[in-house]
Amino acid sequence: MHPNDALTKYFRLTPVQLSGLKKLGLLTVRQLLYHFPVRYDQGGMDSAITGLVAGASVTIFGTISKLDTRRSWKRRIPVGEAVITDSSGSIKIMWFHQPYLAKKFSEGQFVKAVGTVGGKGGKPYLANPHVEAADPVEAGLFSSPESSKLKAESSLFAVYPESRGVTSLWFRHALDKVFAANILDPMQDPIPAEIVKRYNLPPLANALLYIHKPDELKHAEAARKRFAFEEIFAIQIARARERAENDSQASFPMKDGDALAEKFLATIPFPPTVAQRRAIADILADFGKLHPMARLLEGDVGSGKTLVAAASAYAVVNSRPPNRTSGTLQVAYMAPTEILAAQHFQSFIEYFEHLPINIALMTGSGCKKFPSKVDRDGATDISRAQLLKWVAGGEIAMLVGTHALIQKSVKFQHLAYAIVDEQHRFGTKQRRALAHKGDAAPHFLSMTATPIPRTLSLTIYGDLDISLLDELPPGRAKITTEIVSPSSRASAYERVREQLKAGRQAFVICPRIEEPDPAKINALQAKSAKAEAQRLQKDVFPEYRIGLLHGGVKPQEKDRVMAQFAAHKIDILVATSVVEVGINVPNATVMLIEGAERFGLAQLHQLRGRIMRSSYRPYCFLLPDTKSDISLKRLRALAGTDDGFKLAEADLEARGAGDLFGRKQWGVSDLGMEALKNVKLIRAAREEAQALIAKDSTLSNYPALAARVESAGQELHGE
Numbered sequence: 001m002h003p004n005d006a007l008t009k010y011f012r013l014t015p016v017q018l019s020g021l022k023k024l025g026l027l028t029v030r031q032l033l034y035h036f037p038v039r040y041d042q043g044g045m046d047s048a049i050t051g052l053v054a055g056a057s058v059t060i061f062g063t064i065s066k067l068d069t070r071r072s073w074k075r076r077i078p079v080g081e082a083v084i085t086d087s088s089g090s091i092k093i094m095w096f097h098q099p100y101l102a103k104k105f106s107e108g109q110f111v112k113a114v115g116t117v118g119g120k121g122g123k124p125y126l127a128n129p130h131v132e133a134a135d136p137v138e139a140g141l142f143s144s145p146e147s148s149k150l151k152a153e154s155s156l157f158a159v160y161p162e163s164r165g166v167t168s169l170w171f172r173h174a175l176d177k178v179f180a181a182n183i184l185d186p187m188q189d190p191i192p193a194e195i196v197k198r199y200n201l202p203p204l205a206n207a208l209l210y211i212h213k214p215d216e217l218k219h220a221e222a223a224r225k226r227f228a229f230e231e232i233f234a235i236q237i238a239r240a241r242e243r244a245e246n247d248s249q250a251s252f253p254m255k256d257g258d259a260l261a262e263k264f265l266a267t268i269p270f271p272p273t274v275a276q277r278r279a280i281a282d283i284l285a286d287f288g289k290l291h292p293m294a295r296l297l298e299g300d301v302g303s304g305k306t307l308v309a310a311a312s313a314y315a316v317v318n319s320r321p322p323n324r325t326s327g328t329l330q331v332a333y334m335a336p337t338e339i340l341a342a343q344h345f346q347s348f349i350e351y352f353e354h355l356p357i358n359i360a361l362m363t364g365s366g367c368k369k370f371p372s373k374v375d376r377d378g379a380t381d382i383s384r385a386q387l388l389k390w391v392a393g394g395e396i397a398m399l400v401g402t403h404a405l406i407q408k409s410v411k412f413q414h415l416a417y418a419i420v421d422e423q424h425r426f427g428t429k430q431r432r433a434l435a436h437k438g439d440a441a442p443h444f445l446s447m448t449a450t451p452i453p454r455t456l457s458l459t460i461y462g463d464l465d466i467s468l469l470d471e472l473p474p475g476r477a478k479i480t481t482e483i484v485s486p487s488s489r490a491s492a493y494e495r496v497r498e499q500l501k502a503g504r505q506a507f508v509i510c511p512r513i514e515e516p517d518p519a520k521i522n523a524l525q526a527k528s529a530k531a532e533a534q535r536l537q538k539d540v541f542p543e544y545r546i547g548l549l550h551g552g553v554k555p556q557e558k559d560r561v562m563a564q565f566a567a568h569k570i571d572i573l574v575a576t577s578v579v580e581v582g583i584n585v586p587n588a589t590v591m592l593i594e595g596a597e598r599f600g601l602a603q604l605h606q607l608r609g610r611i612m613r614s615s616y617r618p619y620c621f622l623l624p625d626t627k628s629d630i631s632l633k634r635l636r637a638l639a640g641t642d643d644g645f646k647l648a649e650a651d652l653e654a655r656g657a658g659d660l661f662g663r664k665q666w667g668v669s670d671l672g673m674e675a676l677k678n679v680k681l682i683r684a685a686r687e688e689a690q691a692l693i694a695k696d697s698t699l700s701n702y703p704a705l706a707a708r709v710e711s712a713g714q715e716l717h718g719e
Contacts, residue, residue: 020163037158062086188704228675236689239462299469301609329416362401451644586614597631
């Protein structure tokens, strides 16, 4: 057996199991070994059903029966039900919001149920227990009470992330077979031996045994810390290699950047914040180095990132190419949507209209150039072929656009500065795509309005220097965020109507696009954008124009709707979270968020950021579908502060592994997300990675680490 062998080579899998394993991303033996438990149950310490009391945490072994699904009488919550019976009696099982669990078992099946006893008045039940098929051996059915007690005290049973057809019991049996094949002996540890020794980490073979089959919880904890370090270390190695590659390239030299930036800042009608000045200084200092800048500009909603980009771009478009007495260096600015690209194009025209330079816009819908020969004060439509010719010839000093800028047909003569807005992971391959072949590498600035916890930014953006905009420009009105109870919904609608009467506009955000299928008992019961738009138009705001926007809308239609909203041809925009970034309509000052508890804190903060873009007082109303204390606590945290950085840290701390922004966005496992709470671990992994790459940039002496880093790079880039 080899770690890279397919699981199908050693396991007879049903189509359902194959599908379940594929859904979990488990195709090889190595991937199975790296599928780690989420917790451990103490086996054998079973409780007799008779005599159970409310609040007790119990493990029950018995047969399961009377499996059923229904909706609760009052709140219409989907519920799965069953009864578990042992030799002493029976107790009801209730899975709230998880009715599908009742369909995983068959009548009379022997199971283990781990959970907390609920209920009152002599009617106990198990609330949302973890239930799995069990062996009689696990149940502690041994030849004597002594042997049963011994088994109970020494056995921990791993509980894994599951999918249909592959339970924790299946994983335990499968891993027993893998370990019995002595697969651990030939496996090379990706962490260098000296680092393992320096941080007192368990070696790979020991750690794999500890995490899957621990004798004690402290062994499992030691293994989890080791694998957390391994994952973060691999990411940091990938980032350190990218940074070393970046720093090995030559950039365009630029002189007098400070004086040029000050000249630009003197032309704007308001003073920059201290944070903006600090970020501009960071960028200009990088322009003076021999290698290209690689920097992340991270600012909260409305913190003024565009001004920083404009001031630094001004220094570039006023600089000459090497050994030239005419012409300018070029700037590329890439935005996530056509609407936002067009808005930035207009902003840069206003910033630079007094300069004798050409500014152009390139999107899928067409191309424009400023100034126009026909209209000196306006932009004119031009053909893509003509624009590409002018960009390649150096006549265009600044090109604004969407991802169209990185197409192969786009060639720059002297691209010195590339700015990318809201592209969360724009890798070195895409950066190189922005540079003309054979030319010097451009300075690179990535901008994001998503406040990211410090440890996550040091990991995911480990190849970038970071500048923070941690203060807002003066004149921005402070947002009011309120949690609205069902009985106060009408009052919230009146508050929205007040804003509309004053000439403002509104967003209504819904968690889903379509209405749930009533035939599916476990379907997400949440408001849909389509149905809500119809209801609001008919019953609540018939006198106002209502638009609809969601992820199922084609890009051209999305841009058309947003253009109508920006032009105030739509008063209320009903949308899903598709409007989270890339939307700038300063006249929109009020937002209602339906099912607010279904969004992460960071996402909610981004959504309300759409109405924090002017001097008008903004109002955000959160309409949760639940009375859960945990959910309401999170929403109260949002209502209590408009500081995105504080919220991001709170989200990491409170929501834990895998929930921060959605881990798939970052390519970091649940274990890695937990590690992000450990600042010392992040720093240690970062320092070790940088030191290792400094002495062996190709990892030629560490083939196992090279393979692990390659895997980490694919997960992070999605390449």
